[in-house]
Amino acid sequence: MTEQLRLMAVHAHPDDESSKGAATMAKYVSEGVDVLVVTCTGGERGSILNPKLQGDTYIEEHIHEVRKKEMDEAREILGVQQEWLGFVDSGLPEGDPLPPLPEGCFALEDVDKAAGELVRQIRSFRPQVITTYDENGGYPHPDHIMTHKITMVAFEGAADPEKFPESEYGPVWQAMKLYYNQGFNRPRTEALHHALLDRGLESPYADWLKRWDEFERVERTLTTHVPCADFFEVRDKALIAHATQIDPDGGWFRVPMEIQKAVWPTEEYELAKSLVPTSLPEDDLFAGIRHNA
DSSP, X not given: OOSOOEXXXXXXXXXXHHHSSHHHHHHHHHTTOEEEEEEEEOOTTOOOOOTTTTTOHXXXXXXXXXXXXXXXXXXXXXXXEEEEEEXXXXXXXXXXXXXXXXXXXXXXSOHHHHHHHHHHHHHHHOOSEEEEOOTTOSSOOHHHHXXXXXXXXXXXXXXXXXXSOHHHHOSOOOOSEEEEEOOSOHHHHHHHHHHHHHTTOOOTXXXXXXXXXXXXXXXXXXXXXXXXXXXXXXXXXXXXXXXXXXXXXXGGGOSOHHHHHHHOOEEEEEEXXXXXXXXXXXXXXXXXXXXXX
């Protein structure tokens, strides 16, 4: 095709882009695809998960600026473009019953109004493919669920001049495909778990698999496996750039790279919407687009 390929990845917080589909994005960047990450919130209410940085007064008092700097570093590593939607992190409520969400947070925004901000980005960037989370958010964080909601509205709304007038939101654009990130799936987890045990190594996934059964998590349909093992190191480097969120000695990095590449060399997606014909399963997010433009 002659038209430039463009991929937009819509995420809730800084660091989500590096833990969900990062190797895929780096692969496409290497092939000349324009990739834009849209980050809905600043991650202001995210806990400091790296034990080495917990208790740091500067980080605690300047978490918004720190996470923005981390995002800048990860963006450079992945080679992507990145835009903020500017909404405020909702935090992850805990307790029984759950406490109310904080006033003014992303999850309490009007869905159509918040989607309008994403429509602006879609119409400006003009992606053929958009990725985001499924209706459960991948996991039930209120910001992830809200990210799903506004992306679904914006995917349709970017092509609707009546709901989102061109005078305010820019010229209409219709993306061709919408995917849900499904990198945290059971087949991958089980494959890596057994590969470690077969080699006499300890697996970090035993508790994960127990919780999978306990929560009776519904299995998703994995329609698309993107080969991207050559970019797993880039993915990990980008993830480590989010230093407040990731412990470089933690479970994320306990599976030797050679095992990851040999056992599960892909990242997975679920095709949610397509306006072009494509045969499933796929190995390319642009399947049906490259040869039909």
